[in-house]
Amino acid sequence: MNTQLIEKVYEEVRRKIASGEIKPNNIEVAVKEIANCENESKVKNEVIEIEEVKKVKKEGKFMQAPGLTEFVGTGIGDTIGLVIANIDSALHEAMGIDKKFHSIGIIGARTGAGPQIMAADEAVKATNTEIVSIELPRDTKGGAGHGCLIIFGAEDVSDARRAVEVTLKELPRTFGDVYGNDAGHLEMQYSARASLAIEKAFGAPVGKAFGLVIGAPAAIGVMMADTAVKTANVEIVAYSSPSKGTSHSNEVILAITGDSGAVRQAVIAGREVGKKLLNALGDEPTSTTEPYI
């Protein structure tokens, strides 16, 4: 049985799982039926291998290194991390960056804003940098949400680079409670102690626990928000919807603060109701990495 056939079988299995024709725990039987030729253990192993390769590729480890000193790395969601040691003075002005920052770190992505902001929040805690700007394009490659453009300012290029590195390193974790299916997505975030990126993006108080509850399509987000705030004694920092606070994304975004236990509890409650509702529109929503909340 050669690679093409394995891939063919794998594709068939994947499609059938997606369409609900077979359940994950019937995979082995299904693969056997579809392959209908070779011995099952071999197919199983090869399917696992393909999954492994796809996962690694998705995480950006197979990227083509561009051979530029400004390039730092890539991550989930077509995230790219860059650094500019001495930004051109005319561009500096056009971008509206504070003059004290000669160096900037750049994080940009097609898919995701929350995960990158939360990761950047850890980066500003860990480095001598500031958040210059956070912009949210209407993106996600045809999905319902945002992409992002985050700029760190630093006096020294090594600080800017370090901030970008920390952000990229944190991404697999902060993508943990992002769940998606064909119909939409859910995103939950939690930080025991918000720092300057969270403050910049959501206006949340620095040093306090912070939670994010996002549902798309927006109707699901309304329901998640209501559930979250009813579950525990939390304070609403911001409530954003398609025409207010988003870039016309199809999301409701609830940002909350309060006691760390309460915030965590509220976020989890929002997640559970969101998963059920998004499942009503399609397949079971799944995380790309591992849930952390």
Add this chain to the structure above:
Amino acid sequence: MNTQLIEKVYEEVRRKIASGEIKPNNIEVAVKEIANCENESKVKNEVIEIEEVKKVKKEGKFMQAPGLTEFVGTGIGDTIGLVIANIDSALHEAMGIDKKFHSIGIIGARTGAGPQIMAADEAVKATNTEIVSIELPRDTKGGAGHGCLIIFGAEDVSDARRAVEVTLKELPRTFGDVYGNDAGHLEMQYSARASLAIEKAFGAPVGKAFGLVIGAPAAIGVMMADTAVKTANVEIVAYSSPSKGTSHSNEVILAITGDSGAVRQAVIAGREVGKKLLNALGDEPTSTTEPYI
């Protein structure tokens, strides 16, 4: 080797090329391998089965009921209908909802705003509810238009639920004159008597005939609008384009009012020219359900 199998193999090859799994110069080998290990009749049956499942699923019949009292139902365009009996007071304020409404009904969708608004208009006629807000995310899952978030306010939860139910029930009809192909979409709507949802969304006079003529890409919409208003004696209520009145969607949206016969005639004239023009960019545009105008 029959047509279905050829198409099946063709699709497989196309997907593998797109995903970079095989290179164009290996097509011959790949096709041979894929074709070789398929049992033709089996593949044929499976393709039909998968198509069947996809179709049924698209119509929302396979949804996973979430087991929540707040869930009302789903519809075309990833539409979801929800109800909240007693919305949290802090969220109530953050959402800017009038204090007299304890209960809200929620309609949200990835694809479509016009069909949902027209359906909601019938719902407010039929129930003791008001339209709290209509928001238009830039969505349609990579298409050229909007999704929606519509909120009904009610003093009693049974009224809110009824409004959501009526909206979902009307949707197959109001999606009747939505035509699409790969290049864009057209949407026509007509109501003999506009009510509060139409007033809220387009500023049209309540109680009068109302028509909607939408074309995407926007250039087609300009032409449809010109044809519509030249055809019959109607009054322009609103003219929206990518930078004004839309959420940067690639649409021109003409809202008209006037004598019911004239409005209907204008809408039909817009539809006919729109279908010809969209056909110039792709396949013949088709309706998902049945035209009603």
Add this chain to the structure above:
Amino acid sequence: MNTQLIEKVYEEVRRKIASGEIKPNNIEVAVKEIANCENESKVKNEVIEIEEVKKVKKEGKFMQAPGLTEFVGTGIGDTIGLVIANIDSALHEAMGIDKKFHSIGIIGARTGAGPQIMAADEAVKATNTEIVSIELPRDTKGGAGHGCLIIFGAEDVSDARRAVEVTLKELPRTFGDVYGNDAGHLEMQYSARASLAIEKAFGAPVGKAFGLVIGAPAAIGVMMADTAVKTANVEIVAYSSPSKGTSHSNEVILAITGDSGAVRQAVIAGREVGKKLLNALGDEPTSTTEPYI
């Protein structure tokens, strides 16, 4: 089956479409019939043929002529060109068009704004028309950028038509330095002498050299912009990013002016760094047509 045979089939398809024997949406069926494929080894040839036909269709050569005098033509990016001889007076006012223009020319597209604006710039140089408006929907069919709606005003319909014709004719050239892959896109434009469309869209001085450097996701655009302005002595006309100057697209757009050699050099430098960075997120970015800068 070799290239000659494919060309033969392709010729046959084209002839049959021209003679009305087959409709564009039956192309795949027709190709199969013409090829008269019987065994699996010919599947490969069909796949290539269908791809070939689809490509040609995509380039607008197989469009279904809508039989309307207002229709001018189509082009890359689902671009459509239309003309209205005497725009309805009520619509005229709703659209905010100067009263002196009875006739309008319309260019609209799902994908691309820069290429169409640059092409329109040549059109206003070559015809007795003015640019009435340029609007940028957030589109590109799930991509990171814009579509467009460009309206030419003319006192005479033949001028409006000519402007639309020139724009469509220029498009293959102005799409030359648009590079894309699954992760994003890059766009470079250069004009030795900017005219009124460029002025309208970017505020650039008429008569001077003009350059455009665009990168998506936006992070790549920041880096391209910095490289461009550092390379040669150019002046920044505009710097746009997701939350400023774009329709929330995931792009950074740098517009520059100056000495023609310097502008060209800056644009090329931006292009080179952009290609490397976009390649770090996916396949090698390629042009749909032929680079011209």
